[in-house]
Amino acid sequence: MSITSTVRERAAPLAVSVRGVGRSFAGATRHEPERVVLRGIDLEVAAGEIVALIGPSGCGKSTLLREVSGLDAPTVGTVSIGARPVTGIDLRCAVAFQEPRLLPWRTIEKNVSLGLPRGTDSVAGARRVAELLKLVGLSESTALRPRQVSGGMAQRVSLARALSRGPGVLVLDEPFGALDALTRLRMQDLLLDVHSAEPATILLVTHDVDEALYLADRVVLLGQDPDGPSGSSIRRIIRVPGSRPRDRGDADLAHLRAELLDGLGVNSHHQTTTASTARDFR
Numbered sequence: 001m002s003i004t005s006t007v008r009e010r011a012a013p014l015a016v017s018v019r020g021v022g023r024s025f026a027g028a029t030r031h032e033p034e035r036v037v038l039r040g041i042d043l044e045v046a047a048g049e050i051v052a053l054i055g056p057s058g059c060g061k062s063t064l065l066r067e068v069s070g071l072d073a074p075t076v077g078t079v080s081i082g083a084r085p086v087t088g089i090d091l092r093c094a095v096a097f098q099e100p101r102l103l104p105w106r107t108i109e110k111n112v113s114l115g116l117p118r119g120t121d122s123v124a125g126a127r128r129v130a131e132l133l134k135l136v137g138l139s140e141s142t143a144l145r146p147r148q149v150s151g152g153m154a155q156r157v158s159l160a161r162a163l164s165r166g167p168g169v170l171v172l173d174e175p176f177g178a179l180d181a182l183t184r185l186r187m188q189d190l191l192l193d194v195h196s197a198e199p200a201t202i203l204l205v206t207h208d209v210d211e212a213l214y215l216a217d218r219v220v221l222l223g224q225d226p227d228g229p230s231g232s233s234i235r236r237i238i239r240v241p242g243s244r245p246r247d248r249g250d251a252d253l254a255h256l257r258a259e260l261l262d263g264l265g266v267n268s269h270h271q272t273t274t275a276s277t278a279r280d281f282r
């Protein structure tokens with residue numbers, strides 16, 4: 001899907017700096033020990049960069065996204081967006097999840113407009129919503145309600161709503177995880193088109209190693225060091241070669257896929273020769 005440029009009524013992309021971040025949760029009862037989920041996370045994300053986070057289920061990927069967006073606060077360490085620390089829900093950052101979380105009684109257009117910054121002039125707001133709906137290919141569907149659209153369309157609405165805030169940072173938690181394989185590939189291309197038109201810094205959690213390698217400038221592998229103290233840390237950071245859009249069948253990517261699957265504890269030789277099972281590692 002090719003996208004023409006839109007008038008940008010948004011902030012410039014912002015760098016994200018994660019320094020010494022750890023997060024522990026108290027045990028469910030007084031007798032249960034504290035649970036360390038993240039430990040010593042240091043990550044510098046450049047303005048406009050796309051970084052994919054992968055790691056085994058429960059290793060703390062969503063928790064790290066919550067620290068960046070200010071939905072949760074780290075136990076130790078700091079997160080900064082641009083030069084300013086994140087101290088609570090941060091309006092410079094927009095979040096989208098695996099479920100689109102739309103209001104069922106509102107139209108698609110209205111759902112997107114809910115993301116506009118408070119106090120946006122109504123004419124400018126309507127123009128911005130129309131631009132975003134065009135950007136995600138939904139200009140013909142503005143008056144529909146969420147139950148009348150497909151899962152992929154609903155996810156595009158969710159993306160447009162996130163962008164309507166004009167975020168410097170876009171945090172996406174498994175945004176395409178619930179979609180069928182073909183819709184997912186299309187959404188990956190759409191996200192790259194959106195990123196070219198409105199280049200926010202993107203932090204994205206995915207379970208799909210191929211998706212990470214297709215979309216990201218760098219892939220960050222989170223996980224527990226088997227010989228280290230409890231809590232996930234960054235095990236590996238891989239810079240993905242080549243410029244986007246990448247060739248999904250690129251031999252270099254196959255090599256990196258093997259390396260990442262290895263890092264996830266999957267038998268990579270078998271996985272790289274069996275493409276269908278190499279996708280969607282959980």
Ligand SMILES: Nc1ncnc2c1ncn2[C@@H]1O[C@H](COP(=O)(O)OP(=O)(O)OP(=O)(O)O)[C@@H](O)[C@H]1O
Nearest residue numbers: 025026037055056057058059060061062063064205
């Ligand atoms: N508010 C909370 N209170 C207690 N424990 C929590 C809380 N939030 C997260 N956790 C725990 O932190 C751990 C990491 O959760 P998180 O959702 O970040 O993992 P994840 O890597 O995103 O998992 P998945 O890939 O399955 O989505 C889990 O064991 C979870 O139970």
